[in-house]
Amino acid sequence: MITLNRPSHINAFSVQMRDELYETLNLLKDDPNAKVAILRGSGERGFCAGADLTEFGTAPSQVIARSVRWERDLWGLFHTQPKPIVAALHGYVIGSGIEIASLCDVRIAADNCVFRMPEVALGMVPAAGGTQTLPRLIGTSRTLEFILSNRVMKVEEARKIGLVDRVVSTSELLDECLSVSKLLSGYDECALFLARKSVLLGLDLPLQSGLKLEKRLAETLSMS
Numbered sequence: 308m309i310t311l312n313r314p315s316h317i318n319a320f321s322v323q324m325r326d327e328l329y330e331t332l333n334l335l336k337d338d339p340n341a342k343v344a345i346l347r348g349s350g351e352r353g354f355c356a357g358a359d360l361t362e363f364g365t366a367p368s369q370v371i372a373r374s375v376r377w378e379r380d381l382w383g384l385f386h387t388q389p390k391p392i393v394a395a396l397h398g399y400v401i402g403s404g405i406e407i408a409s410l411c412d413v414r415i416a417a418d419n420c421v422f423r424m425p426e427v428a429l430g431m432v433p434a435a436g437g438t439q440t441l442p443r444l445i446g447t448s449r450t451l452e453f454i455l456s457n458r459v460m461k462v463e464e465a466r467k468i469g470l471v472d473r474v475v476s477t478s479e480l481l482d483e484c485l486s487v488s489k490l491l492s493g494y495d496e497c498a499l500f501l502a503r504k505s506v507l508l509g510l511d512l513p514l515q516s517g518l519k520l521e522k523r524l525a526e527t528l529s530m531s
Contacts (some may be wrong), residue, residue, distance in 0.1 A: 309335070309392075314350025319359040320403045320435075325381055332384045342496060343488040346411060347395035347481075348404075354395075357402025357425070358435065382436045385410035386507060389500050391491050395484045396420050397477060405470075406435035409444055412503065413487055416471040417480045420462040428457035443510060445469055501528050 309331055311318040318324075335344050348354035385392070385407075394411035400422050408414050426433045433454060441450040445468045453460065465471045475483045491499065501524045509517035 309344050309346045311346070311348040311355055314348075314352070316359065317353045317356035317399050318348040318350065318404070319356045320407070321359040329381050329384060332381070332388060335390055336384075336388060341390060342492040342499075343391050343393065345393045345395055345484045345488055346407070347484070348397065351398065353399030353401070353404070354397055354420075355401065355404030355407060356399050357404055360429075382406075382410060389503075391499065391503065393484050393487050393491075395480055396471065397480055402426055402433070402437075403435040406433065406437040406440065409440040409470075410436065413473075414471040415473045415475065415480065415483050415487065416462050416465065417477040418462055418474055419477055420465065420471070420474075422460040422462075422465055422470065423457065424454040425457050427454055441470075498528055501525075 309328070311320070311324060311328075313319060313321065313324060335341055391412040392410075394408040394414045396408055396414060397417035398419055398421070400408060400416075400420055402423070402425060405422055405424060424433060424437065426437075432438070437454065438450075441453070445453075449468055460470070462471065462474050466474045473483065505517075505521045505524045509520055512520060
């Protein structure tokens with residue numbers, strides 16, 4: 308279980324949280340006993356209220372910000388993580404919270420979730436991967452409408468368009484995530500890893516190249 312633990316700020320994503328999550332994902336990757344992780348936010352108010360603008364909005368320079376990004380590429384670590392991650396979403400899922408959730412393999416939402424991308428309205432560009440991950444989840448047109456309108460999206464719409472995979476009551480959220488994690492943990496570890504790799508790497512490939520990748524990975528499994 309991985310927990311965003313800053314409930315007094317609705318788990319607004321701080322520099323410290325970024326560094327701690329980076330280290331935790333590295334530990335998950337290297338832990339032979341861990342097969343699946345659940346990512347959740349602490350407190351009753353929400354999963355994550357977005358980036359803490361008092362920190363990320365005051366970088367001393369773009370050069371330093373870019374250097375930190377390369378040294379601690381949290382989003383790349385999500386993308387290359389060999390273990391599936393199930394996002395347990397509740398309450399406010401805003402800005403970076405959506406972007407973090409979109410990097411997880413499965414997104415299960417409580418029925419009290421609300422979603423919003425306020426960055427453009429604040430004079431900023433979404434910079435935690437959302438301009439790239441959201442079009443892959445919900446399509447280009449829906450992404451543009453969502454990030455440009457600054458509107459609140461209710462959970463049923465999020466499920467309908469594919470931003471989340473399942474909606475359950477708040478009281479059932481953790482049990483549902485544990486059930487999915489148990490299911491995934493029971494699969495052949497190599498098959499699970501290669502199937503996810505085929506999907507994730509194939510996103511950036513032309514169809515024919517993606518089919519060749521799929522064939523190669525399937526053959527790798529059959530020979531293991």
